[in-house]
Every structure is written in structure tokens, then in C-alpha cells.
Amino acid sequence: xxxxxxxxxxxxxxxxxxxxxxxxxxxxxxxxxxxxxxxxxxxxxxxxxxxxxxxxxxxxxxxxxxxxxxxxxxxxxxxxxxxxxxxxxxxxxxxxxxxxxxxxxxxxxxxxxxxxxxxxxxxxxxxxxxxxxxxxxxxxxxxxxxxxxxxxxxxxxxxxxxxxxxxxxxxxxxxxxxxx
Numbered sequence: 001x002x003x004x005x006x007x008x009x010x011x012x013x014x015x016x017x018x019x020x021x022x023x024x025x026x027x028x029x030x031x032x033x034x035x036x037x038x039x040x041x042x043x044x045x046x047x048x049x050x051x052x053x054x055x056x057x058x059x060x061x062x063x064x065x066x067x068x069x070x071x072x073x074x075x076x077x078x079x080x081x082x083x084x085x086x087x088x089x090x091x092x093x094x095x096x097x098x099x100x101x102x103x104x105x106x107x108x109x110x111x112x113x114x115x116x117x118x119x120x121x122x123x124x125x126x127x128x129x130x131x132x133x134x135x136x137x138x139x140x141x142x143x144x145x146x147x148x149x150x151x152x153x154x155x156x157x158x159x160x161x162x163x164x165x166x167x168x169x170x171x172x173x174x175x176x177x178x179x180x
Contacts (some may be wrong), residue, residue: 005029007075008161013115014108016160026167030175043135044097051095051130051142052082059126060084061093070119075165076158078119082126089123092116095142096129105145111157113147118154 015025052063061084070076082093094113105127113125130142 007069007077008164009077009079010112010115010119012164013157013161014112016111016157016164017107019163022160022163022167025164026171029164029168030171039135040097040099043132044095047097047130047132047137048081048095051097051128052093054142055082055093055095055126055128055144059091059093060086061091061126068120071121076115076119076161078116080116080120080122080125083120090121092120092122092125094125094127096127098129098131099133101131102129105147110147110153114150114153115157115161117149118158122149124148 012025012029015021049063055061056063061082064080064083066083067077067079080092081095084091084093092113094109094116096109109127113127116122117125125147126144127147128142128144131138
């Protein structure tokens, strides 16, 4: 957790869509977030290993809890839910549970996926989601879709992440000066 707090993770980047969101993310990182989980996140934690086993069986992507950093920036961090390779490319998986049907993949999840691809140098990610009703899966198998790497979107996210780091550094400097 300490390492994650020092850097910018896919969870952080998922929220970065505007300059205002950069400031909000900096405040959350400096002051801590009030969110400690709920029944939905608890359900996701219980279902993730089951869904990860399905991903391994069907796509050969190994479950992972490893924290990675980008080759060019040690504060750019990601923990994809799965890491694997086909004959020529690095592939990731990202697992979600939801109580809503998706007409399209939520944008925050796309940002997470692109960030993970950037950090690990992956070409594509299998986004896997399981819809539930009252915490009971509604299908026998999860749904999934391959998400290809998008360099334009990644460049935008890297820019926001670097802005966030700049804001965090400035906040830390101000806090040190106030203590001195």
C-alpha cells in the first residue's frame, strides 16, 4: 500500500479526465480517501479469483497481484488482474463485477486498461465483467472484450498523471515549509 500511495496507479488514472479531477485526485492522495469499500467491493473481491480462474482456463492469462512500474517512470504504477503472453505479445486481463448491464464499457475502466497497457508495455487487455443481481451472477460465464492499446489515449493519461505528480510534489513542499 505504501508503494501504491507514492505513485500514480490505474485506479488513480481512472478518475483523471479534467484538470479539476487532477486536483481532486491530489487531495485524495494527500488526505486519504473516505472510501473504505462496501458490499459491492466485497463482492468483487470474492468473485475475482473465480473469474480469474475462468480467464486462465479460457485465455491462458495468469492471475496477478504484482505491482509494476513503467520503464521510464517509477511513480507510474499498475496492478493488472492478469498477465500473460500469446506467441508474440504481452496480454493483460482486468476483471470487474457490476449490477448494471453495460451498453458500452465505462470510460473510467477504459482509462484503467490503457494505463496498465502503458505501464507494462502490453498490446491488449481482456476486460472481463460479470453482471450480478443481488450479488448472484446472472450468467454462467462472464462477458469479455479485447481492448487494444491506444497511444493517443495513453499520451493523454500520462500527461494527467504527470500533472498529478507535479501537484502532489507542490503540496508536499508546501506542507514541509509549513512545518519548518
